[in-house]
Amino acid sequence: MPIKYISHAKNPVEGQAILNNITRPQRVLRYRENNQVFDRIQRGMPFYEVETQEIIGEPSDNLVLRGECLSACAYLKTQNIQVDLVYIDPPFASGADYAKKVYIRKHPKLAEKIAAAEQTMDSEELRSFEEKMYGDMWQKEDYLNWMYENLMAIKSVMSDTASIYVHLDWHIGHYVKILMDEVFGEGNFINEIIWCYSRPSINSQKNFTKLHDTIFWYSADRDNFIANMNDVRIEYSEKTKERNKYGSGGSKYSGESTERITHEDGKIPEDYWNIPMVVGNANEVVGYSTQKPEALLQRIIKASSNENMIIADFFGGSGVTAKVAHDLGRRFIHCDVGINSIQTVRDRLKEAGASFQMLEIQDGVSLFRNPQQTMDKLATLIPSLQRGVEGIGAFWFGSIVDSKLGTMPVYVPNLLNSQEKVLDIPQMNQILNQELPDLDIDVKKVIVYYIDIDGEQALKKFIHNNNNTNIEVELKDLKNLLHDVVIEDIVKVKCSEVEDGFEVEIMEFISDRLLQKIETFNQKSSTKTPIVMSDDGLELIEMIALDCENDSGVWQSSTEIKIDKLGFVMKDGVKTKTFWDGKVFSEKQVKRLKVRNISGDETVMMLEAVQ
Ligand SMILES: C[S@@+](CC[C@H](N)C(=O)[O-])C[C@H]1O[C@@H](n2cnc3c(N)ncnc32)[C@H](O)[C@@H]1O
Incomplete structure (x- = not known):
């Protein structure tokens, strides 16, 4: 709230x-x-x-x-x-869903070899899939x-x-x-x-x-x-400059625009x-x-x-x-x-x-990358939800068929529209007086998910006094579902003391969210070469940052590397021509590690002090 x-x-x-x-x-x-x-x-x-x-x-x-x-x-x-x-x-x-191309990185241990073999490969041919950025x-x-x-x-x-x-x-x-x-x-x-x-x-x-x-x-x-x-x-056009040479008494461009040069810095x-x-x-x-x-x-x-x-x-x-x-x-x-x-x-x-x-x-909503992807994910998390059922208008997110209660339309606030985030009396008024009477099929109950409620008691009283149908309205907290939307990635690391500092080596990276996405991509695109992942999953990493100052609270990157879509490393904001070798070096002892995967999900973990 x-x-x-x-x-x-x-x-x-x-x-x-x-x-x-x-x-x-x-x-x-x-x-x-x-x-x-x-x-x-x-x-x-x-x-x-x-x-x-x-x-x-x-x-x-x-x-x-x-x-x-x-x-x-x-x-x-x-x-x-x-x-x-x-x-x-x-x-x-515009009626469009915008997507971002997500590139699987070269595996650090194979990067040099792959680079040699793929020197002529166009960057668009790199293995990639799309993530929805925001719906429109x-x-x-x-x-x-x-x-x-x-x-x-x-x-x-x-x-x-x-x-x-x-x-x-x-x-x-x-x-x-x-x-x-x-x-x-x-x-x-x-x-x-x-x-x-x-x-x-x-x-x-x-x-x-x-x-x-x-x-x-x-x-x-x-x-x-x-x-x-x-x-x-801005500069005057070539035609204007040319015409100016002839003075005002006409030029080979006479009859065209009459623009004149009046300022030496341009127009x-x-x-x-x-x-x-x-x-x-x-x-x-x-x-x-x-x-x-x-x-x-x-x-x-x-x-x-x-x-x-x-x-x-x-x-x-x-x-x-x-x-x-x-x-x-x-x-x-x-x-x-x-x-x-x-x-x-x-x-x-x-x-x-x-x-x-x-x-x-902290509005409790943009939990999974962006509102659009959160909405998509929610559709899979509401048990038995079906979408596009006949007789249920576009206002409803979908419906659930129950053996006793029949079809139950389900309302989920549109996370792209901040106006719908708080369930209030005007919104409930629309549900009771416009959407329930408009339902084309016989319905005993509807489920209304909410993120926040503006005055719960008053809202319940409003439903009681204003529901002129026989349809029961059940309110459910969407936040309980939203918690299930986010599953953290798993990072396995080895941290060792080396000459002049410390070395953090990523041994394994498991991202269920990405692995599912890749599986769906492979199933859908039977004509393309499937994406085959290595056992340790390191090609799913886009960025690694080390915080040597704080072990909680505000993040401070003491050092960070970003791996671009061709596999080259950018260290602390500076581009290099070297491939990532799976390790990050730090002069100081590292307190926390942050790993960002290629779709933008971040995982932060504390690092054990190295003896
Ligand atoms: C057309 S894009 C902006 C592109 C930008 N001018 C550029 O050059 O990259 C619109 C952006 O609005 C963001 N967006 C959508 N609804 C929003 C909201 N209610 N508040 C803030 N940002 C929002 C989307 O995530 C998206 O990045």
């Missing part, structure tokens, strides 16, 4: 969009269940306990926060932290309600001169524009930027190729916001930006499927912030915003729900030499 709720404080600006056929007593658009959002905004942002996981580099107020945007904003507000620029690239409602499937109404609450939370931590850039596309962008008019004020709209990128066009389609995203730029206060347009000037860019996507083996590629280019963020951050200001990205993904902010001498806050994002940005920033604190919001 949240410790408390933090008020958003700043009210939305009302009365902006005039849409006659839409009523708007509290909000511009009255979508289904929008009153729930209003209630939640009234209640405030959920504030949970926040735990420091790791401190990297020098003491610093840069933050990498694992948790949801809403709770991150509640935390910032309690700490009186205001941000000077926000860029967000939230899930787009929403009903429009749910998405907009969710987005509204997030925008309100973000607004409440923006400084008076701050700007916000919201990156979306044709799927939902223009609906969100209306929400932004309401939350930030139509008058504070600064521009709509079109980011154009390229990709080979598809000849067979009956459409123009879709090759742009939309970025809405709003300021907190239109009369007082940062706009360093001189810092983002202020138009609001359509041609910036290439990050692809292939570009230096900045970190393997995060929705990664945006650094050049895009460079322009935004330079234009809308000054050195030392705080730049925040609450849907940070690969960490592009934090990385560019660091490069440009700004401070940063990166927030994301997914463990893959947090690890990717940690390693990316460490390599860039940044100092930061890693915090985790």
Whole structure:
């Protein structure tokens, strides 16, 4: 349960969009269940306990926060932290599930031999499978309600001169524009930027190729916001430069654009930006499927912030915003729900030499890598759960067939939608008055899983007084199931004293989660060569870190190695051309060992003191 709720404080600006056929007593658009959002905004942002996981580099107020945007904003507000620029690239409602390619590493003891045999092998051919990173499937109404609450939370931590850039596309962008008019004020709209990128066009389609995203730029206060347009000037086009040579009296390009050179440092860019996507083996590629280019963020951050200001990205993904902010001498806050994002940005920033604190919001939900994978896992943990049963609508997660009670629909809160985390009266009202009467089949009982309940007694009383059907509603705590979702990996190590220090050798690594995944992959892809694992499982390790300072609490990496997908070792953030040999050397006696597997699960263990 949240410790408390933090008020958003700043009210939305009302009365902006005039849409006659839409009523708007509290909000511009009255979508289904929008009153729930209003209630939640009234209640405030959920504030949970926040735990420091790791401190990297020098003491610093840069933050990498694992948790949801809403709770991150509640935390910032309690700490009186205001941000000077926000860029967000939230899930787009694109109906896609994003996946990350996971590469099985070369076995340390065989690495040299394999490398010799595979010199010509393309990296994509390495043995790999996919992990779902986050789901992106929403009903429009749910998405907009969710987005509204997030925008309100973000607004409440923006400084008076701050700007916000919201990156979306044709799927939902223009609906969100209306929400932004309401939350930030139509008058504070600064521009709509079109980011154009390229990709080979598809000849067979009956459409123009879709090759742009939309970025809405709003300021907190239109009369007082940062706009360093001189810092983002770009070169004039070759045609303009050529024409300029001929003076204003015409040129071989006469009749075309009339642009003139008026500033020696170049021109202020138009609001359509041609910036290439990050692809292939570009230096900045970190393997995060929705990664945006650094050049895009460079322009935004330079234009809308000054050195030392705080730049925040609450849907940070690969960490592009934090990385560019660091490069440009700004401070940063990166927030994301997914463990893959947090690890990717940690390693990316460490390599860039940044100092930061890693915090985790203890909301009890993102237990298994990310909400999407937790949802998938839950479906296998609810005994006898069947999905997609006829007569049971999409609201229900699935159903259980019982010999006495017949079919029992099961509700599980959507972990991707923070609004559903706390089971409260508005949510129960929907279940009782909309979903139960809508059931197409005869049902005696439904099961409603919850993570937290807002006022259990009051909720039970509400069910008693408002259930107009004969269907029994059973409440069950989802946290009991969530505990079963996480099974730790097993690491067997040998620690010995050697010349000048200590050596930790990994003897065996067993990850049930990964082994199951590989088995499923092998069964499904009968056409591909199956993945065959060694007995000691060392090829499933991505990173090993040693803490020589603390035996509990905040992690401090005294030394660490990361094995890249080709098997090369990166030691303490520095790339090398050597393969991992299964060992890690430390000058000091090691207190704790952390092993991260190739899917991002981490196991921490104490090391016995070496005699
Ligand atoms: C489109 S990606 C961002 C990509 C990022 N701009 C980049 O360049 O890598 C959206 C991210 O939002 C995260 N996310 C989804 N729901 C979230 C929430 N409620 N709070 C914080 N992060 C969330 C996902 O895990 C995902 O990493």
